[in-house]
Amino acid sequence: MTTTHYTGEERRKRIFAIVGASSGNLVEWFDFYIYAFFALYFAPAFFPSQDPTVQLVQSAGVFAAGFLMRPIGGWLFGRVADRYGRRTSMMISVLMMCAGSLVIAFLPTYQSIGLAAPLLLLLARMFQGLSVGGEYGTTATYMSEVALRGQRGFFASFQYVTLIGGQLLAVLVVVILQQLFDKQELMAWGWRIPFVIGALAAFISLLLRRSLEETSTAQTRADKDAGSLKSLFTHHSLAFVTVLGYTAGGSLIFYTFTTYMQKYLVNTAKMSTETASFVMTGALFVYMCMQPLFGALSDRIGRRNSMLWFGALGALCTVPILMALKTVTSPYIAFALITLALAIVSFYTSISGLVKAEMFPPQVRALGVGLSYAVANAIFGGSAEFVALSLKSAGNENAFYWYVTVMMVIAFLFSFRLPRQAAYLHHDH
Structure with a gap:
C-alpha cells in the first residue's frame, strides 16, 4: 500500500x-x-x-x-x-x-x-x-x-x-x-x-x-438502500452485531479510565480533588498524544491485530490496575498506572471509527457506524459510572473490575471476526 x-x-x-x-x-x-x-x-x-x-x-x-x-x-x-x-x-x-x-x-x-x-x-x-x-x-x-x-x-x-x-x-x-x-x-x-x-x-x-x-458519490446516495435500517439489518446484521460486540467493551473501558477515574481517585483512593484533577489532566494529555502513534501502528500491524491486542491486554490488566489504584498514595504512581491503562485503550480508540467504517458498504456506512456505536455507548459507556458507584455502595466494588474484564474478553472474541486485511474503502476517486 x-x-x-x-x-x-x-x-x-x-x-x-x-x-x-x-x-x-x-x-x-x-x-x-x-x-x-x-x-x-x-x-x-x-x-x-x-x-x-x-x-x-x-x-x-x-x-x-x-x-x-x-x-x-x-x-x-x-x-x-x-x-x-x-x-x-x-x-x-x-x-x-x-x-x-x-x-x-x-x-x-x-x-x-x-x-x-x-x-x-x-x-x-x-x-x-x-x-x-x-x-x-x-x-x-x-x-x-x-x-x-x-x-x-x-x-x-x-x-x-x-x-x-x-x-x-x-x-x-x-x-x-x-x-x-x-x-x-x-x-x-x-x-x-x-x-x-x-x-x-x-x-x-x-x-x-x-x-x-463530499466523500460519498451521487450513485450511492441515490441507492434505494441508502441509509435504510431494513437494508442494514437484512444484509449487514452480522457486521452490526460484531461492531456492537467490541464497542460495548471499548466504550466501557474508555469511560472507566477517563470520566469515572477522577471520582475513583477521590472516593476509593482517597486523593484530594485537586490532586485527582491534576493526575487526570496529565494522563488525558498523554493519552491524546498517543492516538496518532497507535493509529500509525495499526497501519503496520493491521486493524485486526490492534483490536486483538486491545481485547487481550484489557482482559488481563484491568483487575490488577484497578486493584493497584485502590491503595495508591503517590500521584506519580497513579498517573503511571492510568497512563498504562489508557495505552491499552489506545489500541482501540485510535482506530475506533475506522474499524467500524471498514465493516460496512458506502450506502449504509454512516448509519451502520453511528447506530452501532451509539447503542453500545449509551448502554455500556453511559452507565459505567452508575454501575461502578452502585456496586461500591453495595460494598462490592471489586465486582465492577470483573465486569469490565468480562466485557474485554467479549471484545477480544468479537475482534476475531474482523477481516484479516482492512477493506479498501471506496473514496479514492
Missing part, C-alpha cells in the same frame, strides 16, 4: 478535510463535558432544593437524558449522511450543538420562569445528545473515506485526538474560570461563560465544514 500517487495539493486538501471534520468533534465533546463539569455551579439555578445532592442527581439525570438521545442521533444523522451526504450531516450536527449551547447560555433560571427552566434545560440537552449521537458515526465515516491510503489508521486517529481534546479544553476552561471568579460569581452568572465559548467554537467549526468536499 503506497501513498505516493497523491499530489502535494491532494495531500493538503485531505489533511484540511481531516481538520475540518474533526474540529466539530472537539466542539461537540467540549460542550458535552462543560455541562458535567459546571453542574456544581448551575444546578441550584435550575433545581431549587435545600439538598445539594438532590440538585446534582437531577442535573445528572439531565446528563443521562443526553446519552439516551444518542442512538436516535446515530440513526437520524447516519440516514442523513448516507442519503444526502456526509458534509450535510456534519454541518447540521454542529449547528444543533451550537443552538443547544446558546440556549443554555441564555436560559432564565427557576426563579424567573419556574418549572419551565429545568424543562428547557432538559430539552436543550436532549437536542445536544441527538447531535453528539450523530457526530461520531458521520465523522468516523468521513475521516475513513478521506484519509490517505496506507495511512488510514494514522489519520483516522485524529477523531479521538479531538474527542479527548474537547475534554481537556473543558477542564482548562474550568480551571481558568475558577482562578478568575469566586464561587459566588460562578454560581450567579459565571457558569454561562463556557456555554458561550462552546457556541462560538461550534460556529467556527461550521464555517470550516462548509468548505469540505
Whole structure:
C-alpha cells in the first residue's frame, strides 16, 4: 500500500478535510463535558432544593437524558449522511450543538420562569445528545473515506485526538474560570461563560465544514438502500452485531479510565480533588498524544491485530490496575498506572471509527457506524459510572473490575471476526 500517487495539493486538501471534520468533534465533546463539569455551579439555578445532592442527581439525570438521545442521533444523522451526504450531516450536527449551547447560555433560571427552566434545560440537552449521537458515526465515516491510503489508521486517529481534546479544553476552561471568579460569581452568572465559548467554537467549526468536499458519490446516495435500517439489518446484521460486540467493551473501558477515574481517585483512593484533577489532566494529555502513534501502528500491524491486542491486554490488566489504584498514595504512581491503562485503550480508540467504517458498504456506512456505536455507548459507556458507584455502595466494588474484564474478553472474541486485511474503502476517486 503506497501513498505516493497523491499530489502535494491532494495531500493538503485531505489533511484540511481531516481538520475540518474533526474540529466539530472537539466542539461537540467540549460542550458535552462543560455541562458535567459546571453542574456544581448551575444546578441550584435550575433545581431549587435545600439538598445539594438532590440538585446534582437531577442535573445528572439531565446528563443521562443526553446519552439516551444518542442512538436516535446515530440513526437520524447516519440516514442523513448516507442519503444526502456526509458534509450535510456534519454541518447540521454542529449547528444543533451550537443552538443547544446558546440556549443554555441564555436560559432564565427557576426563579424567573419556574418549572419551565429545568424543562428547557432538559430539552436543550436532549437536542445536544441527538447531535453528539450523530457526530461520531458521520465523522468516523468521513475521516475513513478521506484519509490517505496506507495511512488510514494514522489519520483516522485524529477523531479521538479531538474527542479527548474537547475534554481537556473543558477542564482548562474550568480551571481558568475558577482562578478568575469566586464561587459566588460562578454560581450567579459565571457558569454561562463556557456555554458561550462552546457556541462560538461550534460556529467556527461550521464555517470550516462548509468548505469540505463530499466523500460519498451521487450513485450511492441515490441507492434505494441508502441509509435504510431494513437494508442494514437484512444484509449487514452480522457486521452490526460484531461492531456492537467490541464497542460495548471499548466504550466501557474508555469511560472507566477517563470520566469515572477522577471520582475513583477521590472516593476509593482517597486523593484530594485537586490532586485527582491534576493526575487526570496529565494522563488525558498523554493519552491524546498517543492516538496518532497507535493509529500509525495499526497501519503496520493491521486493524485486526490492534483490536486483538486491545481485547487481550484489557482482559488481563484491568483487575490488577484497578486493584493497584485502590491503595495508591503517590500521584506519580497513579498517573503511571492510568497512563498504562489508557495505552491499552489506545489500541482501540485510535482506530475506533475506522474499524467500524471498514465493516460496512458506502450506502449504509454512516448509519451502520453511528447506530452501532451509539447503542453500545449509551448502554455500556453511559452507565459505567452508575454501575461502578452502585456496586461500591453495595460494598462490592471489586465486582465492577470483573465486569469490565468480562466485557474485554467479549471484545477480544468479537475482534476475531474482523477481516484479516482492512477493506479498501471506496473514496479514492
